[in-house]
Amino acid sequence: xxxxxxxxxxxxxxxxxxxxxxxxxxxxxxxxxxxxxxxxxxxxxxxxxxxxxxxxxxxxxxxxxxxxxxxxxxxxxxxxxxxxxxxxxxxxxxxxxxxxxxxxxxxxxxxxxxxxxxxxxxxxxxxxxxxxxxxxxxxxxxxxxxxxxxxxxxxxxxxxxxxxxxxxxxxxxxxxxxxxxxxxxxxxxxxxxxxxxxxxxxxxxxxxxxxxxxxxxxxxxxxxxxxxxxxxxxx
Amino acid sequence: xxxxxxxxxxxxxxxxxxxxxxxxxxxxxxxxxxxxxxxxxxxxxxxxxxxxxxxxxxxxxxxxxxxxxxxxxxxxxxxxxxxxxxxxxxxxxxxxxxxxxxxxxxxxxxxxxxxxxxxxxxxxxxxxxxxxxxxxxxxxxxxxxxxxxxxxxxxxxxxxxxxxxxxxxxxxxxxxxxxxxxxxxxxxxxxxxxxxxxxxxxxxxxxxxxxxxxxxxxxxxxxxxxxxxxxxxxxxxxxxxxxxxxxxxxxxxxxxxxxxxxxxxxxxxxxxxxxxxxx
Ligand SMILES: Nc1ncnc2c1ncn2[C@@H]1O[C@H](COP(=O)(O)OP(=O)(O)OP(=O)(O)O)[C@@H](O)[C@H]1O
Ligand SMILES: [Mg+2]
Numbered sequence: 001x002x003x004x005x006x007x008x009x010x011x012x013x014x015x016x017x018x019x020x021x022x023x024x025x026x027x028x029x030x031x032x033x034x035x036x037x038x039x040x041x042x043x044x045x046x047x048x049x050x051x052x053x054x055x056x057x058x059x060x061x062x063x064x065x066x067x068x069x070x071x072x073x074x075x076x077x078x079x080x081x082x083x084x085x086x087x088x089x090x091x092x093x094x095x096x097x098x099x100x101x102x103x104x105x106x107x108x109x110x111x112x113x114x115x116x117x118x119x120x121x122x123x124x125x126x127x128x129x130x131x132x133x134x135x136x137x138x139x140x141x142x143x144x145x146x147x148x149x150x151x152x153x154x155x156x157x158x159x160x161x162x163x164x165x166x167x168x169x170x171x172x173x174x175x176x177x178x179x180x181x182x183x184x185x186x187x188x189x190x191x192x193x194x195x196x197x198x199x200x201x202x203x204x205x206x207x208x209x210x211x212x213x214x215x216x217x218x219x220x221x222x223x224x225x226x227x228x229x230x231x232x233x234x235x
Numbered sequence: 236x237x238x239x240x241x242x243x244x245x246x247x248x249x250x251x252x253x254x255x256x257x258x259x260x261x262x263x264x265x266x267x268x269x270x271x272x273x274x275x276x277x278x279x280x281x282x283x284x285x286x287x288x289x290x291x292x293x294x295x296x297x298x299x300x301x302x303x304x305x306x307x308x309x310x311x312x313x314x315x316x317x318x319x320x321x322x323x324x325x326x327x328x329x330x331x332x333x334x335x336x337x338x339x340x341x342x343x344x345x346x347x348x349x350x351x352x353x354x355x356x357x358x359x360x361x362x363x364x365x366x367x368x369x370x371x372x373x374x375x376x377x378x379x380x381x382x383x384x385x386x387x388x389x390x391x392x393x394x395x396x397x398x399x400x401x402x403x404x405x406x407x408x409x410x411x412x413x414x415x416x417x418x419x420x421x422x423x424x425x426x427x428x429x430x431x432x433x434x435x436x437x438x439x440x441x442x443x444x445x446x447x448x449x450x451x452x453x454x455x456x457x458x459x460x461x462x463x464x465x466x467x468x469x470x471x472x473x474x475x476x477x478x479x480x481x482x483x484x485x486x487x488x489x490x491x492x493x494x495x496x497x498x499x500x501x502x503x504x505x506x507x508x509x510x511x512x513x514x
Contacts, residue, residue: 002306010336014322014329021324077320081377084283084314085337086306233304235286 011095032057036111052168055188059165062136070144071153138221242291266427269437275420313378323363338381348376351406424501
């Protein structure tokens with residue numbers, strides 16, 4: 001399959017102009033920053049808390065924003081126009097993810113800055129965050145494709161936010177509620193695992209496991225997205 | 236350009252298309268006429284790959300519609316249906332610019348396309364602020380931006396006032412002259428008569444008649460001469476030698492206001508063929 005940079009850029013530029021005028025969506029991007037400010041006031045933050053805010057940034061911006069953007073394209077019947085144009089599946093998905101990626105990276109970086117959390121010397125964590133970013137964006141894309149409107153998307157996204165965005169907080173309750181154990185496998189917890197392991201000086205012989213788990217999430221959501229997208233090309 | 240044979244579409248327990256067959260040749264403006272619910276939009280969706288037929292064949296550009304989902308084929312057609320949308324927060328120009336880039340056409344075409352739908356003075360206007368008719372015109376401009384070989388239009392002028400309809404008709408005629416084949420659905424018989432080189436009557440999912448408008452009108456012409464007299468009476472006489480004397484008398488006594496032949500409209504013919512009004 002060919003990839004046209006020109007068509008990718010056309011969609012990216014369109015979204016950039018569009019988002020600039022969309023207050024509802026751009027204001028949610030500020031939410032993680034509020035958490036970052038609150039937590040940084042508490043004083044010395046444990047690593048787990050940093051990872052909570054980072055994961056929340058990825059989920060709230062990456063998944064929610066992406067989901068809302070895609071759901072709006074569906075609601076307004078503009079996605080069908082793109083599908084009928086020469087743009088291919090990859091160009092449309094990549095183009096539509098680009099703006100979200102940029103904003104997610106900015107918001108995550110700013111919340112790290114607010115929390116005084118440095119990435120230097122944390123190469124593994126950076127790799128983990130980037131891999132998770134693909135998962136969160138793909139999850140948002142898929143959710144946008146299965147919902148019919150922005151309002152519907154905002155409802156469906158809530159449980160997803162709790163599971164994938166706040167797992168790092170709820171996992172603390174796993175001693176009382178054993179069913180919460182499954183949250184162990186969310187990318188957020190795996191990111192924490194990566195941070196802890198690399199902090200302790202572990203090598204790839206131990207680190208491969210959290211990476212493999214996040215990688216599996218990436219594969220599953222990408223496949224779901226591609227399959228659902230193909231379905232949405234038809235009535 | 237388009238070959239459709241025994242096309243059928245079934246939605247659950249409802250059959251939208253029963254037996255649709257027709258051909259559209261290069262250079263034609265083909266009118267697909269039918270009342271609401273007759274299956275016009277369904278046919279366009281099948282032809283543009285937005286829906287699968289239940290059975291029968293549909294070829295566009297000589298290939299089955301299921302194979303049309305490549306960038307190369309998509310560049311060759313344009314489409315406006317009732318489920319086409321625009322980006323409401325963006326201006327008309329920005330909406331069209333996206334599509335100019337996607338189709339790889341020059342930005343100069345944006346102005347030309349807007350001119351042909353009479354919107355060249357509005358290009359900086361935000362789409363959210365447009366009326367329904369203006370929105371429809373922007374969609375049309377978007378579909379003809381890349382001068383497609385084949386243009387599918389689902390009721391292109393249904394929301395437009397007569398002046399803008401006329402402007403768009405002229406634009407479509409010009410586009411057709413430049414080589415674009417047009418497939419349009421409408422329930423406006425005058426529009427069909429004015430634009431189309433071929434028309435098909437679709438009724439309840441079946442193509443009941445297919446011909447040139449001129450031929451149809453000839454075929455269904457009533458062999459009658461109408462005479463309106465100055466005293467207000469109206470007479471209808473058979474178009475035969477036996478009427479000649481009577482008509483001559485009216486004329487020689489200077490009683491005649493006007494004389495006319497009864498040309499059926501496409502709408503009249505539709506009613507006669509299908510027994511249904513075109514609403
Ligand atoms: N997605 C669908 N699911 C079920 N039935 C459908 C669907 N789409 C169309 N139909 C039915 O198929 C029939 C034909 O519909 P279609 O939209 O093709 O009509 P149309 O000729 O375009 O009418 P109009 O002039 O009102 O636009 C209708 O009876 C409609 O209810
Ligand atoms: Mg219709």
